[in-house]
Amino acid sequence: MSVTASLDAASVTAEPGGRTDVPLQILNSGSTVEEYRFEVIGACAAWATVEPPALSLYPGATGTVSLRLSLPRDPSVPAGETPFGVRVTPTSDPGAAVVPEGTVSVAPFTEVTSELVPRGSSGAYRGRHQLAVDNRGNAPVTVRLTGTTGTERATVELATAELLIPSGRADFAKLSVRPAGRIWRGTPVTHTFQAFVTPVVAEGREAPEPLTLDGSYEQQAILPRWLPRALILAAAVLIALVGLWYALLRPAVKSAAREAITPEVVASAVAKSPSASGGSGNGVDGTGDPDGGGAGNEGGAAGPSPSPSTGSGTGTGGGGAGAGAANAPGTPTSARVEVKDAVGGAPSTGSAYKVPGGSVFALTDIVVQNPQGDAGTLTVLSGDAPILRLALENFRDSDYHFVTPILVASGEEVTMTVDCRQVGRPVKAPTPASCSQSLLVGGTLRPTIEAAD
The missing domain is CATH 2.60.40.10 (Immunoglobulins)
Known part of the structure; x- marks a missing residue:
């Protein structure tokens, strides 16, 4: 072996953030001039160096290098003892290297x-x-x-x-x-x-x-500052919703309810009405008002008598006969017509019902429908006499019921005339080409007096 190495202190204490030098003695025990190189091994190799890093010695000569420990002041170097070694390697014979060992005690610090x-x-x-x-x-x-x-x-x-x-x-x-x-x-x-x-x-x-x-x-306060404003805003929203209901939703609900009134429903209602039963009409069985139909019949029967009451009886009997024709028992009858009319041009007319000969039609119920929401004028006539005149934009469905029936004479017609100004547009549907309205009439078809006799 051509080298001998030893540390002056095998154990040393080092402060983090400071520098500690440990002398290392080198002896060339060979017979030739030799160069030695130094390498720190162990956990402290990252913060330890040897100065100078190389040393040349004559045979039998001794040299000193310094092991410099520069500990960083951070947690990467834990407090306590850390072993280390320094490898001393002859350049001409690397296999003859020696490793003197020691320990460094790292002092603790608090930060x-x-x-x-x-x-x-x-x-x-x-x-x-x-x-x-x-x-x-x-x-x-x-x-x-x-x-x-x-x-x-x-x-x-x-x-x-x-x-x-x-x-x-x-x-x-x-x-x-x-x-x-x-x-x-x-x-x-x-x-x-x-x-x-x-x-x-x-x-x-x-x-x-x-x-x-x-x-x-x-x-902060438990009740926030924005609470009064939020309450006012909520009240305003509530009022707006109520207004929206009365302005838009409620009419739509009413329109849907009216659209549910079909001709079959109206006909059934007419059939069940007291005017259709004829059980309580005056002059039907001669037991009504004694000054009306009943008295008239008696006067008619005594017409040939020369008594002063003959003329009065006959006159009253005539009135009783007219009332009896209006209130005579009859058959519940209903009819329906649909009329379409384009914008511009002459109005369109459709006949809902023509009274057959020998009969009188007692009109008690009328239902008119405007499902598209058209604008214009609708007129219901009995013969040439108007019964109803309506603006289409004012309704979708409208029904009328008469306590006193409207009498339509034999041979006359109940008609509907439509004058279209603007075609409406149904909800979620394309705009139609023309206005479209329907009329449903209901009542009782009764025989005239002559037919009854």
């Missing part, structure tokens, strides 16, 4: 940082924060947590009083600020507070100063 997250909070019941504590030292550290508001209007509460934080790690503790009383309405109140983070160190070591963190909590 703690902290942050209040968030620094300001708000709420009606409490303020919520977190204390973030970061251990940037090279040894585990215990920290004590305290807090104060400086007034009696609020208190600081911590979820834990101490934290044990490993080296190079961070931990969190919940902090809340609770007010002494509640604010129902009014201006918010701001409570300032301080949190203290105090590292705990072993005896004999210098204790670092506690960390002071300032924060604030804004106590």
Whole structure:
């Protein structure tokens, strides 16, 4: 072996952030001039060097190099003992390398940082924060947590009083600020507070100063300021919805109800009406008003008598005969017609019902329908006499019922005339080519007096 190497100190203490030099003695025990190169091995190789990195010695000569330990002040170098070695390699004979070994005791250091997250909070019941504590030292550290508001209007509460934080790690503790009383309405109140983070160190070591963190909590009213405005806005929306109902939705519901009135329903209602039964009409069985049909019949029967009552009886009998024809028993009858008319040009007319000979039609019910919502004029006539004259834009479905029937004489017709000004458009359907209206009439078909006789 051509080299002998030894450390002046096999164990050395180093402070993080500082520099420590350890002498290394080299002896050339060979017979030729030799160059030696040095390499630090072990965990401390990242922060240790040898100065100079190479050394040439004559045979039997001794030289000294320095092992320089430059420890960084961060958690990457943990406190405690760390072994190391220095490989000394002859250039001419690498296989004859020697490795003197030693240990370095890394001194612990404490460095703690902290942050209040968030620094300001708000709420009606409490303020919520977190204390973030970061251990940037090279040894585990215990920290004590305290807090104060400086007034009696609020208190600081911590979820834990101490934290044990490993080296190079961070931990969190919940902090809340609770007010002494509640604010129902009014201006918010701001409570300032301080949190203290105090590292705990072993005896004999210098204790670092506690960390002071300032924060604030804004106590808000339980009933927010926007509540009155929200109530006013809600009332306005409610009024608007009610107006929308009466302006749009309610007429649509009524229109749907009217459209449900079909000719079959009207015919059934006519058949069940008292006027169709004929059981209570005057002059039907001669037992009505004694001054009406019944008395007239008696007068007619006594017509040939020369008594002074003959003329009166005959005249009354004539009136009774007319009333009897109007109220005579009959057959419930209904009829329907649909009339279409284009915009412009002459009106269109359709016949709903023509009274047969020897009969009188007692008209009691009329239903007119405007399903498209057209605009124009609709006229219902009995012969040449108008019964109804309606503006189409004023209705979709409309029905009329007469306590006193409208008498349509034998041979006359019930007609409907439509004069279209504008074609409507049904909901969710294309616009039709022409106006379209329908008429349903109902009543009782009764025989005339002559036919009855």
